[in-house]
Amino acid sequence: MFLRLYKVFRVVVLIVMIGAIALVLRKSPAPQVDSDPNAAKTLQEKLVEEQRQSDAKQPHKLEMNEAELNSMLSHNLQLAPPAKPAAPAAPPASAPATLGKDPTIEEVQSSVRDVKVSLMDNSVRAYVVFAFHGADLSLQLDGQLGVRDGYLRFTPIGGKLGSLPLPHAALDNAVAKLFDSPDNKEKFRVPPEVQDIRVEGNQLVVSYR
16 A cells, blocks of 8 residues: 555656646746837936936936836846757756856846836836746746845745746745845945835836935
8 A cells, every 4th residue: 555655646746846847948928018119218318307306416206117117128138149959968058057056147147038027006027038958938026126224125026937836935035045145235235325216106216315
């Protein structure tokens, strides 16, 4: 009886593992984000006005809508080229992190193929396609932005790797390692004149002192 149960258990574990791998490899659909051919122009006008108010030492806010934010990301992020099938004996050309070492911002960015950001009431949804061992995987993260002790913080509230939902504890741990790593922490320090960064009313709001 024990042997039979053990054999059944092995089969069930194998099925669960295969199912999990299949979900991870199946990219979740990219979110539909707002687009506007004038987004780059309107954002530039807002940045010019923000600079004018900063020069005048006036407390003010910079508000970006979804189209403007994604336009800025598309113009400023250096995305990796599409994945190419690797030779059987070749090591992976672009893995997000070195084994046993927390990833740096540069290592993460070097593997990113596509980024889309949705602004939802008071939270943000980031959809990222990245290269991992010759395959393109998707990562979706939902959370809230804020500034704490002079550093940008991201509080995750949900996420999926491919089509596989991620446990909240795993999300918290991964985000904490990325933001608190000695190699990365100072890159999340905000300028002293920035009081807060948050999503409010489907807009990204940067508050200045």
